[in-house]
Amino acid sequence: MISDDFRSSLSSQPTKLLVTGGTGFLGGAIMARLLETPLWENSRFLVRGATAAVGAERLRETLRKFAVDEAKIAKLQVDQVICGDLADVQSFENDPRLGSVDVVINSAAVTSFGKHPQIWPVNSEGTAAFAAAVHKHGNLRRFVQVGTAMAVGPRPENPVLEIAEPGVDVRHLVDYTASKIEGERRLRALPGLPLVVTRPSIVVGHSKLGCAPSGSIFWVFRMGMKMRAFMCPLDAHIDVIPVDYAAEAVIHLALKPALAHDLYHISAGPLGSCSFREIDHAVAPVMKRLPISDFRHLPYEGFVAMQGQFKEFFGPCNRRLMLLAIKLYGGFAGLGMVFDNTRLLAEGVRPAPRFDSYAALCQQTSMGISIADQMLPDFK
Numbered sequence: 001m002i003s004d005d006f007r008s009s010l011s012s013q014p015t016k017l018l019v020t021g022g023t024g025f026l027g028g029a030i031m032a033r034l035l036e037t038p039l040w041e042n043s044r045f046l047v048r049g050a051t052a053a054v055g056a057e058r059l060r061e062t063l064r065k066f067a068v069d070e071a072k073i074a075k076l077q078v079d080q081v082i083c084g085d086l087a088d089v090q091s092f093e094n095d096p097r098l099g100s101v102d103v104v105i106n107s108a109a110v111t112s113f114g115k116h117p118q119i120w121p122v123n124s125e126g127t128a129a130f131a132a133a134v135h136k137h138g139n140l141r142r143f144v145q146v147g148t149a150m151a152v153g154p155r156p157e158n159p160v161l162e163i164a165e166p167g168v169d170v171r172h173l174v175d176y177t178a179s180k181i182e183g184e185r186r187l188r189a190l191p192g193l194p195l196v197v198t199r200p201s202i203v204v205g206h207s208k209l210g211c212a213p214s215g216s217i218f219w220v221f222r223m224g225m226k227m228r229a230f231m232c233p234l235d236a237h238i239d240v241i242p243v244d245y246a247a248e249a250v251i252h253l254a255l256k257p258a259l260a261h262d263l264y265h266i267s268a269g270p271l272g273s274c275s276f277r278e279i280d281h282a283v284a285p286v287m288k289r290l291p292i293s294d295f296r297h298l299p300y301e302g303f304v305a306m307q308g309q310f311k312e313f314f315g316p317c318n319r320r321l322m323l324l325a326i327k328l329y330g331g332f333a334g335l336g337m338v339f340d341n342t343r344l345l346a347e348g349v350r351p352a353p354r355f356d357s358y359a360a361l362c363q364q365t366s367m368g369i370s371i372a373d374q375m376l377p378d379f380k
Protein backbone atom coordinates (compact mmCIF):
# COMPACT_ATOMS: atom_id res chain seq x y z
CA MET A 1 0.00 0.00 0.00
CA ILE A 2 2.70 2.54 0.94
CA SER A 3 4.83 1.78 -2.14
CA ASP A 4 8.63 1.80 -2.05
CA ASP A 5 8.67 4.91 -4.26
CA PHE A 6 6.25 6.64 -1.96
CA ARG A 7 8.19 5.47 1.09
CA SER A 8 11.39 7.06 -0.21
CA SER A 9 9.56 10.27 -1.07
CA LEU A 10 8.37 10.38 2.53
CA SER A 11 11.87 10.19 3.93
CA SER A 12 13.00 13.20 1.92
CA GLN A 13 9.93 15.16 3.02
CA PRO A 14 10.23 16.91 6.39
CA THR A 15 6.62 16.16 7.30
CA LYS A 16 5.78 17.18 10.85
CA LEU A 17 2.90 15.02 11.87
CA LEU A 18 0.56 15.40 14.83
CA VAL A 19 -1.53 12.36 15.71
CA THR A 20 -4.40 12.36 18.21
CA GLY A 21 -6.08 9.30 19.72
CA GLY A 22 -2.78 7.39 19.99
CA THR A 23 -3.95 5.53 23.10
CA GLY A 24 -6.97 4.21 21.17
CA PHE A 25 -7.48 1.28 18.84
CA LEU A 26 -6.99 2.99 15.48
CA GLY A 27 -4.61 5.68 16.76
CA GLY A 28 -2.48 2.95 18.37
CA ALA A 29 -2.28 1.08 15.06
CA ILE A 30 -1.32 4.35 13.35
CA MET A 31 1.47 4.89 15.86
CA ALA A 32 2.70 1.30 15.50
CA ARG A 33 2.85 1.79 11.71
CA LEU A 34 4.59 5.18 11.96
CA LEU A 35 7.30 3.60 14.11
CA GLU A 36 8.31 1.63 11.01
CA THR A 37 8.83 4.77 8.93
CA PRO A 38 11.27 7.69 8.89
CA LEU A 39 8.31 9.92 9.80
CA TRP A 40 8.51 8.81 13.41
CA GLU A 41 11.21 11.27 14.55
CA ASN A 42 9.10 14.23 13.42
CA SER A 43 5.80 12.91 14.78
CA ARG A 44 4.04 14.35 17.81
CA PHE A 45 1.18 12.84 19.77
CA LEU A 46 -1.62 14.65 21.56
CA VAL A 47 -2.53 12.58 24.62
CA ARG A 48 -4.54 13.02 27.77
CA GLY A 49 -2.33 12.82 30.83
CA ALA A 50 -1.24 14.94 33.80
CA THR A 51 2.32 15.19 32.43
CA ALA A 52 4.08 14.36 29.17
CA ALA A 53 5.81 11.47 30.96
CA VAL A 54 2.42 10.03 31.95
CA GLY A 55 1.17 10.52 28.38
CA ALA A 56 4.27 8.80 26.98
CA GLU A 57 3.75 5.84 29.30
CA ARG A 58 0.12 5.55 28.13
CA LEU A 59 1.32 5.49 24.51
CA ARG A 60 3.95 2.83 25.33
CA GLU A 61 1.26 0.67 26.94
CA THR A 62 -0.80 0.96 23.76
CA LEU A 63 2.17 0.03 21.54
CA ARG A 64 2.68 -3.11 23.64
CA LYS A 65 -0.88 -4.19 22.80
CA PHE A 66 0.22 -4.09 19.16
CA ALA A 67 3.16 -6.41 19.95
CA VAL A 68 5.72 -3.72 19.15
CA ASP A 69 9.09 -4.76 20.59
CA GLU A 70 10.62 -2.79 23.45
CA ALA A 71 13.59 -1.58 21.41
CA LYS A 72 11.20 0.18 19.03
CA ILE A 73 8.98 1.43 21.85
CA ALA A 74 12.09 3.04 23.36
CA LYS A 75 12.15 5.35 20.32
CA LEU A 76 9.22 7.26 21.81
CA GLN A 77 10.59 10.39 23.47
CA VAL A 78 8.70 12.35 26.11
CA ASP A 79 9.11 15.57 24.09
CA GLN A 80 7.03 14.00 21.31
CA VAL A 81 4.03 14.11 23.64
CA ILE A 82 1.72 17.10 23.87
CA CYS A 83 -0.66 16.80 26.80
CA GLY A 84 -4.13 17.86 25.81
CA ASP A 85 -7.82 17.21 26.08
CA LEU A 86 -10.03 17.96 23.07
CA ALA A 87 -12.75 19.07 25.46
CA ASP A 88 -10.43 21.84 26.68
CA VAL A 89 -8.42 23.06 23.68
CA GLN A 90 -7.63 26.38 25.40
CA SER A 91 -5.40 24.54 27.87
CA PHE A 92 -2.89 23.49 25.17
CA GLU A 93 -3.52 25.73 22.14
CA ASN A 94 -0.49 27.91 22.93
CA ASP A 95 1.95 24.99 22.88
CA PRO A 96 4.59 26.22 20.39
CA ARG A 97 4.91 22.74 18.87
CA LEU A 98 1.46 23.14 17.25
CA GLY A 99 2.93 25.91 15.08
CA SER A 100 5.35 23.64 13.23
CA VAL A 101 2.84 20.87 12.46
CA ASP A 102 2.00 20.49 8.79
CA VAL A 103 -0.11 17.31 8.79
CA VAL A 104 -2.65 16.32 11.45
CA ILE A 105 -4.29 12.91 11.81
CA ASN A 106 -7.20 13.39 14.19
CA SER A 107 -8.22 9.96 15.38
CA ALA A 108 -9.36 11.03 18.86
CA ALA A 109 -13.05 10.79 19.61
CA VAL A 110 -15.45 9.60 22.25
CA THR A 111 -16.55 6.39 20.55
CA SER A 112 -19.03 5.12 23.13
CA PHE A 113 -22.42 3.92 21.91
CA GLY A 114 -23.73 4.88 25.35
CA LYS A 115 -24.84 8.33 26.59
CA HIS A 116 -21.37 9.71 27.34
CA PRO A 117 -21.40 13.36 28.49
CA GLN A 118 -18.22 14.16 26.50
CA ILE A 119 -19.52 12.93 23.13
CA TRP A 120 -20.60 16.34 21.84
CA PRO A 121 -17.92 18.49 23.54
CA VAL A 122 -15.15 16.29 22.07
CA ASN A 123 -16.45 14.97 18.74
CA SER A 124 -18.07 18.19 17.64
CA GLU A 125 -17.04 21.47 19.36
CA GLY A 126 -13.60 20.27 20.58
CA THR A 127 -12.65 18.75 17.22
CA ALA A 128 -13.33 22.04 15.42
CA ALA A 129 -11.59 24.10 18.13
CA PHE A 130 -8.53 21.85 17.86
CA ALA A 131 -8.39 22.16 14.05
CA ALA A 132 -8.68 25.96 14.35
CA ALA A 133 -5.87 26.04 16.95
CA VAL A 134 -3.43 24.25 14.62
CA HIS A 135 -4.64 25.98 11.45
CA LYS A 136 -4.13 29.51 12.82
CA HIS A 137 -0.33 29.09 12.56
CA GLY A 138 -0.59 28.88 8.77
CA ASN A 139 1.68 25.84 8.27
CA LEU A 140 -0.99 23.16 7.96
CA ARG A 141 -0.95 21.29 4.63
CA ARG A 142 -3.54 18.66 5.54
CA PHE A 143 -5.93 18.00 8.39
CA VAL A 144 -7.09 14.39 8.20
CA GLN A 145 -10.25 13.89 10.17
CA VAL A 146 -11.10 10.30 11.02
CA GLY A 147 -14.87 10.23 10.73
CA THR A 148 -17.11 7.21 10.54
CA ALA A 149 -18.92 5.81 7.52
CA MET A 150 -22.00 5.07 9.64
CA ALA A 151 -22.48 8.79 10.34
CA VAL A 152 -24.51 9.30 7.13
CA GLY A 153 -27.36 7.20 8.55
CA PRO A 154 -29.49 4.83 6.46
CA ARG A 155 -29.06 5.50 2.72
CA PRO A 156 -31.20 4.52 -0.24
CA GLU A 157 -28.16 3.42 -2.30
CA ASN A 158 -26.04 0.34 -1.55
CA PRO A 159 -23.05 0.50 -1.72
CA VAL A 160 -23.18 3.85 0.02
CA LEU A 161 -21.23 6.63 -1.70
CA GLU A 162 -19.18 9.33 0.02
CA ILE A 163 -21.85 11.92 0.82
CA ALA A 164 -20.52 15.12 2.38
CA GLU A 165 -23.86 16.30 3.73
CA PRO A 166 -26.38 13.56 4.45
CA GLY A 167 -28.97 16.08 5.71
CA VAL A 168 -29.74 17.27 9.21
CA ASP A 169 -32.81 15.06 9.50
CA VAL A 170 -30.82 11.79 9.37
CA ARG A 171 -32.09 9.22 11.86
CA HIS A 172 -29.12 8.39 14.11
CA LEU A 173 -29.17 5.21 16.18
CA VAL A 174 -26.64 6.68 18.63
CA ASP A 175 -25.36 10.14 19.65
CA TYR A 176 -21.86 9.07 18.64
CA THR A 177 -22.62 9.06 14.89
CA ALA A 178 -24.66 12.29 15.16
CA SER A 179 -21.75 14.03 16.91
CA LYS A 180 -19.25 12.76 14.33
CA ILE A 181 -21.16 14.15 11.37
CA GLU A 182 -21.65 17.45 13.21
CA GLY A 183 -17.88 17.50 13.83
CA GLU A 184 -17.31 17.16 10.08
CA ARG A 185 -19.75 20.02 9.39
CA ARG A 186 -17.89 22.28 11.78
CA LEU A 187 -14.55 21.41 10.22
CA ARG A 188 -15.88 22.21 6.73
CA ALA A 189 -17.03 25.58 8.03
CA LEU A 190 -13.48 26.60 9.02
CA PRO A 191 -12.21 28.93 6.25
CA GLY A 192 -9.23 27.53 4.35
CA LEU A 193 -8.78 24.39 6.46
CA PRO A 194 -7.01 21.83 4.19
CA LEU A 195 -9.46 19.14 5.27
CA VAL A 196 -9.54 15.51 4.14
CA VAL A 197 -12.20 13.39 5.77
CA THR A 198 -11.59 9.65 6.00
CA ARG A 199 -14.53 7.51 7.04
CA PRO A 200 -13.67 3.95 8.16
CA SER A 201 -16.50 1.42 7.98
CA ILE A 202 -16.46 -1.08 10.88
CA VAL A 203 -13.02 -1.71 12.35
CA VAL A 204 -12.71 -5.19 13.89
CA GLY A 205 -9.49 -6.86 15.06
CA HIS A 206 -6.05 -6.84 13.45
CA SER A 207 -5.17 -8.98 10.45
CA LYS A 208 -2.12 -10.52 12.21
CA LEU A 209 -2.89 -10.08 15.92
CA GLY A 210 -6.63 -10.80 15.90
CA CYS A 211 -8.34 -9.25 18.93
CA ALA A 212 -5.16 -9.01 21.02
CA PRO A 213 -4.98 -5.20 20.69
CA SER A 214 -8.76 -4.80 21.16
CA GLY A 215 -11.89 -6.93 21.06
CA SER A 216 -14.01 -3.92 20.07
CA ILE A 217 -17.14 -5.02 18.14
CA PHE A 218 -15.90 -8.62 17.68
CA TRP A 219 -18.14 -9.57 20.62
CA VAL A 220 -21.17 -8.71 18.43
CA PHE A 221 -20.30 -11.61 16.10
CA ARG A 222 -19.69 -13.91 19.08
CA MET A 223 -23.07 -12.89 20.49
CA GLY A 224 -24.95 -13.66 17.28
CA MET A 225 -23.21 -17.02 16.90
CA LYS A 226 -23.90 -17.98 20.52
CA MET A 227 -27.63 -17.18 20.18
CA ARG A 228 -27.74 -18.54 16.61
CA ALA A 229 -29.83 -15.48 15.90
CA PHE A 230 -29.44 -11.80 15.10
CA MET A 231 -31.35 -8.83 13.68
CA CYS A 232 -30.23 -9.55 10.09
CA PRO A 233 -30.23 -12.63 7.84
CA LEU A 234 -27.23 -14.98 7.82
CA ASP A 235 -26.55 -14.01 4.20
CA ALA A 236 -26.51 -10.26 4.88
CA HIS A 237 -23.14 -8.65 4.19
CA ILE A 238 -21.17 -6.51 6.60
CA ASP A 239 -18.38 -4.06 5.76
CA VAL A 240 -15.53 -4.88 8.16
CA ILE A 241 -11.85 -3.91 7.95
CA PRO A 242 -8.90 -4.76 10.23
CA VAL A 243 -7.32 -1.94 12.23
CA ASP A 244 -3.87 -2.30 10.63
CA TYR A 245 -5.44 -1.82 7.19
CA ALA A 246 -7.39 1.22 8.41
CA ALA A 247 -4.17 2.68 9.85
CA GLU A 248 -2.21 2.20 6.62
CA ALA A 249 -4.99 3.75 4.58
CA VAL A 250 -5.26 6.81 6.87
CA ILE A 251 -1.48 7.33 6.74
CA HIS A 252 -1.51 6.96 2.97
CA LEU A 253 -4.23 9.59 2.61
CA ALA A 254 -2.43 11.86 5.09
CA LEU A 255 0.84 11.81 3.18
CA LYS A 256 0.08 11.36 -0.49
CA PRO A 257 1.13 14.69 -2.01
CA ALA A 258 -2.06 15.22 -4.05
CA LEU A 259 -5.48 13.67 -3.60
CA ALA A 260 -8.38 13.69 -6.05
CA HIS A 261 -11.05 14.16 -3.35
CA ASP A 262 -11.49 15.50 0.17
CA LEU A 263 -13.70 12.66 1.42
CA TYR A 264 -12.94 8.91 1.41
CA HIS A 265 -14.44 5.73 2.77
CA ILE A 266 -11.89 3.34 4.22
CA SER A 267 -13.86 0.19 3.74
CA ALA A 268 -14.01 -3.35 2.38
CA GLY A 269 -16.49 -2.23 -0.27
CA PRO A 270 -18.93 -4.49 -2.11
CA LEU A 271 -16.24 -6.96 -3.25
CA GLY A 272 -14.44 -7.25 0.06
CA SER A 273 -17.42 -7.44 2.44
CA CYS A 274 -18.37 -10.84 3.88
CA SER A 275 -21.69 -12.37 4.78
CA PHE A 276 -22.34 -13.48 8.34
CA ARG A 277 -22.51 -17.02 6.95
CA GLU A 278 -18.95 -16.70 5.57
CA ILE A 279 -17.74 -15.32 8.89
CA ASP A 280 -19.41 -18.20 10.76
CA HIS A 281 -17.77 -20.72 8.41
CA ALA A 282 -14.38 -19.17 9.16
CA VAL A 283 -14.88 -19.24 12.93
CA ALA A 284 -16.64 -22.64 13.34
CA PRO A 285 -13.44 -24.81 13.20
CA VAL A 286 -11.84 -22.78 16.02
CA MET A 287 -15.00 -23.36 18.06
CA LYS A 288 -14.79 -27.08 17.20
CA ARG A 289 -18.35 -27.06 15.88
CA LEU A 290 -20.13 -27.26 12.56
CA PRO A 291 -21.28 -24.07 10.81
CA ILE A 292 -24.63 -22.83 12.02
CA SER A 293 -27.54 -24.39 10.12
CA ASP A 294 -30.47 -23.22 12.26
CA PHE A 295 -29.85 -19.45 12.35
CA ARG A 296 -32.85 -17.19 13.02
CA HIS A 297 -33.30 -13.65 11.75
CA LEU A 298 -35.35 -12.02 14.52
CA PRO A 299 -36.68 -8.56 15.29
CA TYR A 300 -35.52 -6.91 18.51
CA GLU A 301 -38.62 -8.18 20.35
CA GLY A 302 -37.43 -11.74 19.71
CA PHE A 303 -34.32 -11.05 21.81
CA VAL A 304 -36.36 -9.42 24.56
CA ALA A 305 -38.34 -12.67 24.72
CA MET A 306 -35.05 -14.62 24.88
CA GLN A 307 -33.49 -12.67 27.75
CA GLY A 308 -34.18 -15.46 30.27
CA GLN A 309 -31.57 -17.52 28.38
CA PHE A 310 -28.85 -14.83 28.39
CA LYS A 311 -27.05 -16.35 31.40
CA GLU A 312 -26.92 -19.68 29.62
CA PHE A 313 -25.55 -18.02 26.46
CA PHE A 314 -23.18 -15.46 27.94
CA GLY A 315 -22.58 -16.41 31.59
CA PRO A 316 -23.01 -13.73 34.27
CA CYS A 317 -24.08 -10.54 32.48
CA ASN A 318 -26.22 -7.44 32.72
CA ARG A 319 -29.39 -8.33 30.77
CA ARG A 320 -30.29 -4.70 30.07
CA LEU A 321 -26.84 -3.99 28.64
CA MET A 322 -27.03 -7.12 26.49
CA LEU A 323 -30.40 -6.03 25.12
CA LEU A 324 -29.11 -2.50 24.47
CA ALA A 325 -26.12 -3.96 22.62
CA ILE A 326 -28.36 -6.18 20.49
CA LYS A 327 -30.65 -3.25 19.71
CA LEU A 328 -27.87 -0.85 18.68
CA TYR A 329 -25.41 -3.14 16.90
CA GLY A 330 -28.25 -5.29 15.53
CA GLY A 331 -29.82 -2.08 14.25
CA PHE A 332 -26.63 -1.21 12.32
CA ALA A 333 -26.22 -4.78 11.02
CA GLY A 334 -29.87 -4.80 9.96
CA LEU A 335 -29.20 -1.83 7.65
CA GLY A 336 -26.94 -4.10 5.54
CA MET A 337 -24.80 -1.12 4.52
CA VAL A 338 -21.66 -1.61 2.44
CA PHE A 339 -19.44 1.38 1.68
CA ASP A 340 -18.10 2.14 -1.77
CA ASN A 341 -14.28 2.14 -1.84
CA THR A 342 -13.64 3.18 -5.46
CA ARG A 343 -12.01 6.48 -4.46
CA LEU A 344 -9.73 4.79 -1.95
CA LEU A 345 -8.49 2.15 -4.38
CA ALA A 346 -7.95 4.81 -7.06
CA GLU A 347 -5.50 6.57 -4.67
CA GLY A 348 -3.31 3.45 -4.69
CA VAL A 349 -4.55 1.82 -1.49
CA ARG A 350 -4.76 -1.98 -1.80
CA PRO A 351 -8.13 -3.69 -1.15
CA ALA A 352 -8.77 -4.64 2.49
CA PRO A 353 -8.19 -8.23 3.63
CA ARG A 354 -11.57 -9.92 3.92
CA PHE A 355 -12.88 -10.40 7.46
CA ASP A 356 -13.27 -14.16 6.89
CA SER A 357 -9.50 -14.34 6.24
CA TYR A 358 -8.68 -13.35 9.84
CA ALA A 359 -11.97 -13.90 11.79
CA ALA A 360 -10.68 -17.26 13.12
CA LEU A 361 -7.67 -15.42 14.57
CA CYS A 362 -10.03 -12.94 16.22
CA GLN A 363 -11.92 -15.86 17.75
CA GLN A 364 -8.72 -17.57 18.96
CA THR A 365 -7.48 -14.40 20.61
CA SER A 366 -10.87 -13.88 22.31
CA MET A 367 -10.94 -17.30 23.99
CA GLY A 368 -9.84 -16.01 27.40
CA ILE A 369 -12.47 -13.28 27.69
CA SER A 370 -16.23 -13.57 28.09
CA ILE A 371 -18.57 -11.83 25.66
CA ALA A 372 -19.92 -9.73 28.54
CA ASP A 373 -16.42 -8.50 29.43
CA GLN A 374 -15.28 -8.00 25.83
CA MET A 375 -18.17 -5.65 25.12
CA LEU A 376 -17.63 -3.32 28.10
CA PRO A 377 -15.07 -0.93 26.51
CA ASP A 378 -17.56 -0.17 23.72
CA PHE A 379 -20.03 1.12 26.33
CA LYS A 380 -17.56 2.98 28.55
Ligand SMILES: NC(=O)c1ccc[n+]([C@@H]2O[C@H](COP(=O)([O-])OP(=O)(O)OC[C@H]3O[C@@H](n4cnc5c(N)ncnc54)[C@H](OP(=O)(O)O)[C@@H]3O)[C@@H](O)[C@H]2O)c1
Pocket residue numbers: 020021022023024025026027047048084085086087106107108109110111118122146147148149180199200201202203204216217
Ligand atom coordinates in the same frame (compact mmCIF):
# COMPACT_ATOMS: atom_id res chain seq x y z
N1 LIG B 1 -13.47 1.41 15.73
C1 LIG B 1 -14.31 1.52 14.70
O1 LIG B 1 -15.02 0.57 14.31
C2 LIG B 1 -14.41 2.82 13.95
C3 LIG B 1 -15.16 2.83 12.79
C4 LIG B 1 -15.27 4.01 12.09
C5 LIG B 1 -14.65 5.14 12.55
N2 LIG B 1 -13.94 5.11 13.69
C6 LIG B 1 -13.29 6.37 14.15
O2 LIG B 1 -11.92 6.10 14.36
C7 LIG B 1 -11.42 6.96 15.39
C8 LIG B 1 -10.69 6.12 16.40
O3 LIG B 1 -11.59 5.16 16.95
P1 LIG B 1 -11.07 4.03 17.93
O4 LIG B 1 -11.84 2.82 17.64
O5 LIG B 1 -9.60 4.02 17.91
O6 LIG B 1 -11.56 4.62 19.33
P2 LIG B 1 -11.01 4.37 20.79
O7 LIG B 1 -10.25 3.10 20.87
O8 LIG B 1 -12.17 4.57 21.70
O9 LIG B 1 -9.95 5.56 21.01
C9 LIG B 1 -10.38 6.86 21.15
C10 LIG B 1 -9.16 7.75 21.33
O10 LIG B 1 -9.62 9.09 21.46
C11 LIG B 1 -9.03 9.66 22.61
N3 LIG B 1 -9.88 10.66 23.24
C12 LIG B 1 -11.14 10.50 23.70
N4 LIG B 1 -11.55 11.63 24.28
C13 LIG B 1 -10.53 12.52 24.17
C14 LIG B 1 -10.34 13.85 24.59
N5 LIG B 1 -11.29 14.51 25.28
N6 LIG B 1 -9.17 14.47 24.31
C15 LIG B 1 -8.20 13.81 23.66
N7 LIG B 1 -8.29 12.54 23.25
C16 LIG B 1 -9.46 11.90 23.50
C17 LIG B 1 -8.85 8.48 23.55
O11 LIG B 1 -7.92 8.86 24.55
P3 LIG B 1 -8.01 8.30 26.06
O12 LIG B 1 -7.21 7.03 26.03
O13 LIG B 1 -7.38 9.37 26.86
O14 LIG B 1 -9.45 8.06 26.39
C18 LIG B 1 -8.35 7.44 22.59
O15 LIG B 1 -6.98 7.62 22.33
C19 LIG B 1 -12.62 7.69 15.95
O16 LIG B 1 -12.64 8.98 15.40
C20 LIG B 1 -13.80 6.89 15.48
O17 LIG B 1 -14.93 7.72 15.30
C21 LIG B 1 -13.78 3.96 14.41
